[in-house]
Amino acid sequence: MFEARFQSFEESDQRSATAPRVAALRAELARRSLAGYIVPRADRHQDEYLPPAEERLAWLTGFTGSAGVAIVLAARAAIFVDGRYTLQVRDQVDGNIFAVEHLVDAPPESWLEANLTAGARLGYDPWLHTVDGAEKLAQACTAAGATLVASEPNPIDALWSDRPASPLGPVTLHDLRYAGEDSAAKLKRVGAEMAKLKADALVISNPQALAWTFNIRGADIPHVPLTLGFAILRPEGRPALYIDGRKLANAVRHGLEEIADLREPTEFAPDLAALGGARADVHLDQATAADALAKIVIEAGGKVARRPDPIALMKAVKNNTEIAGARAAHERDGAAVVRFLAWFDREAPGGKLTEIDAAAALESFRRDTGALKDISFPTISGAGPNGAIVHYRVTRRSNRRIVPGELFLIDSGAQYEDGTTDITRTIAVGKPSSEARARFTRVLKGHIAIATASFPDGTTGAQIDSFARRWLWAAGLDFDHGTGHGVGSYLSVHEGPASISKRGTVALKRGMILSNEPGYYKPGAYGIRIENLVLVIAAAPVPGGEKPLNAFETLTLAPIDRRLIEPSLVTQEEIRWLDAYHARVSDELGAKVDAETRAWLDQATRPFGAAPRRRPSR
């Protein structure tokens, strides 16, 4: 069968190992005269995926979810996770040691106010919290009459005897034929933004921004081709780039030295302090800059301005080369996905496939393209009730057989040098229930409403998010996640600053790539999600129109399962969209797949309402 190389299906089980670790931490805290310590799931850059050396929360508590915080006091400890992880946390974490709290409804700050005693000193690692985050914690401590104390080095690093080494993934130069703009030109544009902001210095703390600005990619963390590092930009002079020299081959080093001063990460803090000493006004990225950075600048006498990183918006607006790359990546990826879908339709009715089989097969078809660098996130492969778990990750233990009569949801993506992809398809195995068909159709109507929306320049994602929900709402249904997130260009599959969601308050600009992924989830039964990536483009001009209008071009190419569409719920206009989309999928991918897949594709993309054609004999 197929093999997955970029995704593990193993489960972490450290539950029984955590009691001595917590005890050791408490002893260390006593030595430091600390009443407690707070341990977030975070690295120095607030990365979404962490290198193993940064998995302190998992080491201490056993919890491996993507968001969480633990607080250990002398007599009690708690772990805070959100609604996605309430089941997983009880499985992975020893409830005798950690009380489980809700990260949003009963956040760490409230817990601290209630549990800290007056005069207590709570320790934290200023490298793992943003400035805003540390401020909130400090306020909570103050409310309890306690004090928040930066305490370095992180006590866990000393106790964690077999802590993995920090990653040293090689840095590569991102070729101009993919990047489309050289680093010098980007630095000039960033400099103009700095001038507008009257910044004496801008610190790049977000590795995605670092990668974009210097046209570099790395291999420090799974699924995202980032290198961990920092940079300091000044209005005059060359930028300073702080990357471990061991990650730089000579050719890469020479390339980077043309545009930047390469400095070791150990020099970063002293350089920041020197800026502070020169009374500089240092701009930090509000979303990712560690509290430690602000402390260093301020303690040396400088000023700190916390702002949205100006690079985030520049990076989100793709240039023509990146757009061409995205289209090519989506054709390549679409062909692999179509091979997968055809294979799945042949194999699944036999009832023998598992979720892991499907994830491995899809990765394998993508590897066959010869261009796959990584998957862009662990594939969500959920059969029946597992499909209803929005952030499901299949493991050997959870792995489910895909049986006829169920829906199967698969959400996956690829990293190619020319572009990052992200696609979800929901597939009927056997005969779907009429309820599932009705709900799939409402999700599809929402997907089409986004795909066909046109909206004036300046419109934000928050303003159109509900277009994806209206038909679900009308049936008393909804989905509990945003409709879409930004996607990078051979970078993170989750990219700011724009999104199609309640929180999407940044205007959608031409050149942005976002996902369009409404869904519906029936706990214990099935999940539905239909996801394509879309590119913001200029809409075709309308006679008499007064506003510059934008629209979406759908980039993702793969059939949507027509067996799940209830004809009485779709309008003629919606069918026209579906047929045009399928015709495009067929045109663009037909020549790129084998004959057997092609025959399947012909069926899957025929006009809606047309009878199935006989399969051609080979």
Next chain:
Amino acid sequence: MFEARFQSFEESDQRSATAPRVAALRAELARRSLAGYIVPRADRHQDEYLPPAEERLAWLTGFTGSAGVAIVLAARAAIFVDGRYTLQVRDQVDGNIFAVEHLVDAPPESWLEANLTAGARLGYDPWLHTVDGAEKLAQACTAAGATLVASEPNPIDALWSDRPASPLGPVTLHDLRYAGEDSAAKLKRVGAEMAKLKADALVISNPQALAWTFNIRGADIPHVPLTLGFAILRPEGRPALYIDGRKLANAVRHGLEEIADLREPTEFAPDLAALGGARADVHLDQATAADALAKIVIEAGGKVARRPDPIALMKAVKNNTEIAGARAAHERDGAAVVRFLAWFDREAPGGKLTEIDAAAALESFRRDTGALKDISFPTISGAGPNGAIVHYRVTRRSNRRIVPGELFLIDSGAQYEDGTTDITRTIAVGKPSSEARARFTRVLKGHIAIATASFPDGTTGAQIDSFARRWLWAAGLDFDHGTGHGVGSYLSVHEGPASISKRGTVALKRGMILSNEPGYYKPGAYGIRIENLVLVIAAAPVPGGEKPLNAFETLTLAPIDRRLIEPSLVTQEEIRWLDAYHARVSDELGAKVDAETRAWLDQATRPFGAAPRRRPSR
């Protein structure tokens, strides 16, 4: 003809009087060692409509718009207004004295940063700025090396020799048959909110909140039945209510003394200071509390918490009595509006009516109900190009004849003791252009999309605002205002905290009343707006639905002009809504109007697509 009693069509012209006033102010500033003074259009409660004694900005600059700020320095002065008032400000204000700046794009803060010299002291009246507003000004001064200085009494009050007296409108008790909940019960609910917030004291600075909490109404400002005053609530003991005793007849005084300690306004500041002296944690309304209040508390040693006023949300959610009152008010108002529309259709084709005639006639029909307390705002009566001015106010000078071939837009409302109304109709005079019909139809489609929306509990107005825009967007069009605002119950026609707009981040709760008023404006040509008030109600349950759903019940009753609907642009569902709405209008109002109006109403509300019926002979 008809007469308007609640609205003046006169124009303020103080332009030529302002030069000596500015000179006198500069002399006074020199005496106070101030480099300048900032003069907002505001009173102590941040009211929307001001009593004449508070019109300091108009006295100083001549400008009478509803939003603006002036800054007078020794050598220069500027007035800041938003896009609505760029024409009006040039007309009313002497450009040799005041530079005109854009309130949003080039705000006072930026101007101060650029124009204040280091060491300068800028004076402000802390009673006329919110705490947040004063903070922003102080930051701007600091950035210029200058200082913001509270300077009382307001220098204008000393110079303004014929300044009107402060209003002493009589206070009335708002009867329980309209209020639906007595003040003791309301105070108990507010007390529970205070306990949640751990507030030692809550200051009511918003006169709308004051009116709601104590079930009182007043006559201090035009169009809104408010009395100006403050209150201080404590977790224990009786509230203190600060209202000028001259506004209280004995019966009213006795009624209020049952629930509150009545104190004179002069006692308010000392009482606040006493709270500060007792180290109390005093909660102020972020939106309306004057900076002076925070200063008094803090200087006396207390703490201030700035928060959204908890009363605002309670007031916005109408109880069953208020809802029944609103329905009754809308039937009464609808009958008056239908009389107006029938009259207008008879008279307007003659080409002799003016905008003022129409406004006066409408007010007169409302007065005929015998229940009209005031109009809820100055009627916007705009023919042809005047209809395109969103906040148009007709004056004797601007008054336009309504001529066939034009659209006429009339936006008006009434204050009745049982409810406040607000309705806009756009009427075809003669034969409308096909462009106007197409655009009216797109506005109507948006109006219907809001009227028929259903949405889960917790949905905000921001999430549904774009439903009103989608069909305009598709044609490259839009409108530059929110889709809807909250409306009070015999209170302000503009009420927070919820709205249907980009800024509407408060959940829509059952019992809230909002406007549904999409529009389209073609500058120099015509304006379109279709406005009904809607009540948030529980939606009819949907089989299989999982979420509690809300929907809107349309309260406003008056025909929508079918002559402006382009049949090819509306769906069968939209026509079904229109026909059902018109049938309801006919059923509920038919028996309430005279025979001639009834005949007109029958025509205006017949099913869409049906041929006009012959007019019955009288």
